[in-house]
Amino acid sequence: MALTHEAVWQHVLEHIRRNITEVEYHTWFERIRPLGIREGVLELAVPTSFALDWIKRHYAPLIQEALGLLGAQVPRFELLVVPGAAQPVQVDIFQAVPQADQGKSKLNPKYTFENFVVGPNNNLAHAAAVAVAESPGKAYNPLFIYGGVGLGKTHLMHAVGHSVAKRFPSLKIEYVSTETFTNELINAIREDRMAEFRERYRSVDLLLVDDIQFIAGKERTQEEFFHTFNALFEAHKQIILSSDRPPKDILTLEARLRSRFEWGLITDIQPPDLETRIAILKMNAEQRGLRIGEDVLEYIARQVTSNIRELEGALMRVVAYASLNGVELTRQVAAKALSDIFAPREVEVDPQEIVRVVAEHFGLRPEDLVGGGRRKEVVLPRQMAMFLVRELTRASLPEIGQLFGGRDHTTVLYAIQKVQELSESDREVQAILRTLKEKVG
Numbered sequence: 001m002a003l004t005h006e007a008v009w010q011h012v013l014e015h016i017r018r019n020i021t022e023v024e025y026h027t028w029f030e031r032i033r034p035l036g037i038r039e040g041v042l043e044l045a046v047p048t049s050f051a052l053d054w055i056k057r058h059y060a061p062l063i064q065e066a067l068g069l070l071g072a073q074v075p076r077f078e079l080l081v082v083p084g085a086a087q088p089v090q091v092d093i094f095q096a097v098p099q100a101d102q103g104k105s106k107l108n109p110k111y112t113f114e115n116f117v118v119g120p121n122n123n124l125a126h127a128a129a130v131a132v133a134e135s136p137g138k139a140y141n142p143l144f145i146y147g148g149v150g151l152g153k154t155h156l157m158h159a160v161g162h163s164v165a166k167r168f169p170s171l172k173i174e175y176v177s178t179e180t181f182t183n184e185l186i187n188a189i190r191e192d193r194m195a196e197f198r199e200r201y202r203s204v205d206l207l208l209v210d211d212i213q214f215i216a217g218k219e220r221t222q223e224e225f226f227h228t229f230n231a232l233f234e235a236h237k238q239i240i241l242s243s244d245r246p247p248k249d250i251l252t253l254e255a256r257l258r259s260r261f262e263w264g265l266i267t268d269i270q271p272p273d274l275e276t277r278i279a280i281l282k283m284n285a286e287q288r289g290l291r292i293g294e295d296v297l298e299y300i301a302r303q304v305t306s307n308i309r310e311l312e313g314a315l316m317r318v319v320a321y322a323s324l325n326g327v328e329l330t331r332q333v334a335a336k337a338l339s340d341i342f343a344p345r346e347v348e349v350d351p352q353e354i355v356r357v358v359a360e361h362f363g364l365r366p367e368d369l370v371g372g373g374r375r376k377e378v379v380l381p382r383q384m385a386m387f388l389v390r391e392l393t394r395a396s397l398p399e400i401g402q403l404f405g406g407r408d409h410t411t412v413l414y415a416i417q418k419v420q421e422l423s424e425s426d427r428e429v430q431a432i433l434r435t436l437k438e439k440v441g
């Protein structure tokens with residue numbers, strides 16, 4: 001598990017940074033280098049014995065607290081004087097933050113096409129992004145990518161940026177969040193630097209704007225962005241926008257902007273299905289040099305269903321937990337590491353198991369429940385199984401639809417509502433549900 005100690009140290013640093021001043025952080029923590037984890041003890045190299053004493057005296061509880069938050073039952077660390085330790089901490093590419101002075105752009109080096117796992121949930125958005133990267137300004141303009149939190153919108157935008165930077169090194173790329181765009185605009189107005197502001201944004205070849213939904217209700221920003229958009233569009237420069245919702249759902253967005261957002265291609269990213277989640281975890285583990293069993297990865301993927309950032313966080317938590325407690329990473333250890341985050345019940349129930357139990361109860365085969373048959377004897381048990389999966393697991397409606405033979409999420413919703421109504425009015429249904437819950441629980 002080559003990089004585990006670095007990942008652990010990054011988490012510890014994040015916690016410490018939030019709790020001390022920047023000056024203290026730069027003075028004492030930037031020069032510490034993680035050496036490894038031996039029998040649950042995190043070993044840290046410090047440059048001098050003075051630093052060792054100081055850190056031990058002033059920051060030991062904070063470091064221990066951070067390790068405790070990562071799941072260490074007995075948080076332990078050891079400081080060792082290693083005179084060369086003053087070199088900067090080796091940068092974990094997964095934690096690498098974009099450098100503001102990177103000149104070309106502010107792209108996160110981790111967010112490339114190579115690191116993007118394509119699944120049924122994001123393949124259209126991915127294909128559109130690839131097309132745009134191949135011929136910026138010509139394929140789809142603007143490209144509008146929308147989807148829920150932590151599903152890869154920013155990743156995909158940056159991937160286009162990296163790819164364009166590689167293919168067309170002379171093109172100017174600008175990545176900006178809507179918040180930054182707004183703040184810069186406000187400052188430019190206040191400091192009477194509007195000409196400079198306009199020149200900056202209207203001279204780029206590829207403009208990536210994240211979280212454009214935040215432009216809602218901001219009249220002056222909308223006005224300015226409208227002109228930036230027109231200038232770039234007319235000059236055949238590429239624009240990519242991301243949002244948590246489609247343009248038609250961004251309220252208080254001026255009609256002229258909305259219609260422009262709809263000029264090109266609007267594509268969405270949905271939550272990943274189980275296989276895609278496992279593939280993402282696998283890639284993550286491999287890149288960090290971690291060898292983790294398939295059953296553990298699948299276990300984690302079953303717990304975190306709708307946010308890839310949380311999925312990655314869960315993986316790191318599990319890895320840190322095992323290594324800080326000096327135990328082998330098994331499915332049980334993963335369950336323990338995640339038990340604070342997910343209620344035990346949710347951790348335990350497997351949707352397939354629910355299908356099996358319900359089928360058995362009604363004298364059917366699991367295939368009958370997940371198949372297409374519409375016989376009366378199958379329909380209600382299937383609806384009950386969907387209802388229980390919804391209640392006892394973290395599966396989303398589309399995932400439940402998928403589990404039950406690729407049904408649409410509206411069908412799932414209808415089934416759940418129907419069983420909900422029956423369970424309120426029909427004692428027999430109530431009793432069956434109770435029995436089924438006991439059997440799966």
Ligand SMILES: Nc1ncnc2c1ncn2[C@@H]1O[C@H](COP(=O)(O)OP(=O)(O)OP(=O)(O)O)[C@@H](O)[C@H]1O
Pocket residue numbers: 110111115116117118122147148149150151152153154155156244280308309312
């Ligand atoms: N398909 C994927 N393959 C690999 N990693 C992914 C994928 N999708 C998302 N990720 C990872 O998940 C994390 C969250 O992604 P990202 O920040 O792009 O989400 P987002 O949709 O922009 O979220 P937000 O709404 O919070 O801005 C990142 O670390 C990203 O690398």
